Amino acid sequence: MPPLFPSYDDEKIRFYYPDHLQLKLVQVIHRHGERTPVKPFLEHVIPPLWNLCHEAKEFQSSILLFQEDKNNQDNLKLGYEQFTYRRIDSHSFPSPGTCAFGQLTDIGRRSMTELGAHFRTLYVDKLKFLDEKLSNDKLLYLRSTDYARTFESLQQLVIGGLYPSQYRSNSYVLKIHTRAFYKETLYQNSKCKRLITLIKQFGEASKLRYESDLKYLTTQLKPIVNEVKLDSKPSLNEIFDTVTAAKANKIPIPKEFTEEVIDKIDEISTGEWFNGFYETLEMRRLAMGPFLADLRDIILSKVNNIPEAEDLKFAIYSGHDSTLAPLIATFNAFDHRWPKFNSHLLLELFESKEEFSSAQDNHYVRVRYNDKILELPACQNDDKHHPKDKSLCTLKAFLTLVDSHIPKDYIRECLDT
Numbered sequence: 001m002p003p004l005f006p007s008y009d010d011e012k013i014r015f016y017y018p019d020h021l022q023l024k025l026v027q028v029i030h031r032h033g034e035r036t037p038v039k040p041f042l043e044h045v046i047p048p049l050w051n052l053c054h055e056a057k058e059f060q061s062s063i064l065l066f067q068e069d070k071n072n073q074d075n076l077k078l079g080y081e082q083f084t085y086r087r088i089d090s091h092s093f094p095s096p097g098t099c100a101f102g103q104l105t106d107i108g109r110r111s112m113t114e115l116g117a118h119f120r121t122l123y124v125d126k127l128k129f130l131d132e133k134l135s136n137d138k139l140l141y142l143r144s145t146d147y148a149r150t151f152e153s154l155q156q157l158v159i160g161g162l163y164p165s166q167y168r169s170n171s172y173v174l175k176i177h178t179r180a181f182y183k184e185t186l187y188q189n190s191k192c193k194r195l196i197t198l199i200k201q202f203g204e205a206s207k208l209r210y211e212s213d214l215k216y217l218t219t220q221l222k223p224i225v226n227e228v229k230l231d232s233k234p235s236l237n238e239i240f241d242t243v244t245a246a247k248a249n250k251i252p253i254p255k256e257f258t259e260e261v262i263d264k265i266d267e268i269s270t271g272e273w274f275n276g277f278y279e280t281l282e283m284r285r286l287a288m289g290p291f292l293a294d295l296r297d298i299i300l301s302k303v304n305n306i307p308e309a310e311d312l313k314f315a316i317y318s319g320h321d322s323t324l325a326p327l328i329a330t331f332n333a334f335d336h337r338w339p340k341f342n343s344h345l346l347l348e349l350f351e352s353k354e355e356f357s358s359a360q361d362n363h364y365v366r367v368r369y370n371d372k373i374l375e376l377p378a379c380q381n382d383d384k385h386h387p388k389d390k391s392l393c394t395l396k397a398f399l400t401l402v403d404s405h406i407p408k409d410y411i412r413e414c415l416d417t
Helices: 010-016 106-126 148-162 193-209 211-220 236-248 259-279 281-303 321-330 395-403
Strands: 021-031 063-068 076-081 140-144 175-178 314-319 344-352 363-369 389-394
Touching (some): 010 389, 021 106, 021 281, 021 321, 140 148, 148 175, 148 314, 193 211, 193 259, 211 259, 236 259, 259 281, 259 321, 281 321, 281 344, 281 395, 314 321, 321 344, 363 395, 389 395
Parallel strands (some): 021 314, 063 175, 140 175, 140 314
Antiparallel strands (some): 021 344, 344 363, 363 389
């Protein structure tokens, strides 16, 4: 199930968005919507092909992409991308609407539309922060990893929910920034050798940490698989990916996958893949430091009134579970469970209407995860948050936390010495 969206009554609006604070910028980092499994596993008990992609053809529209120039990161060139889907060669004559592996499903499209509509309710209807109709291209900054499911999730969020057809012109085209694989900061860089070494070390440690739990799962799932290990075939994570994707898309799963069993699989998979980010600053720095620098720089551009950011109010980054997990560990929201489809992290920048000696003293940042408002440990001292709201970090305290996670020399720190 996707995260449930809370209602915002007038009392909550008055408390969290008081008159003496002006909302200046919102940055949203989200996981894509519900998709099919990335590869076929458990085919003897869960069908490999799902007829859940009927809406895909309607959304195979050209999207403006801004690809970074190879020679100059700041020089953006324009290109076009036409989304088409590879059919599964091992299965002949799939029916219309058959999904490819790893594809955003119709259910995923709807849930991303609902997320966009949720943002519209808060930021357009209630707060009047965003324009009712989308006419200014500079109002939004959109970025996605180079995967069809993240592009389309972003598309659904914006033109399905945040600004549906009656609130934008028919000629409006999404302008989405993307980066080459080796320059992407929305997920872990495979060229960072030190990070890969640390990930492997935590994977090996997980085999011992979860040994008894894996034996329990082997017993519970014996009718389906011979053995459950982190490196079995299929591996525990491959089982988890298949079952959670099926469940999220209302595909029947075997009775052996009880809530207790799924919860245990979730706990172990999350521990194997993401506990390292929770436990070590070094892994968080190497995994998400460059992206945190991107988020920080946009905040500072608003604080310092940089002309290029004058009209920018809403930035959306469409990513993956591997995007969110290190981020929520950084902001102390990690609950030791896998980030669900369409999970999202929000950073809200506020400016005080009171007079202060510097721009940094005049600004605050709030962090929310799946609409749960966070009180960051780094901001709990009296001088590090707003006097009336501990969820509002002073900009200075927030930047201190973020800067501690940004490598000074990323290339050097990635060397596996």
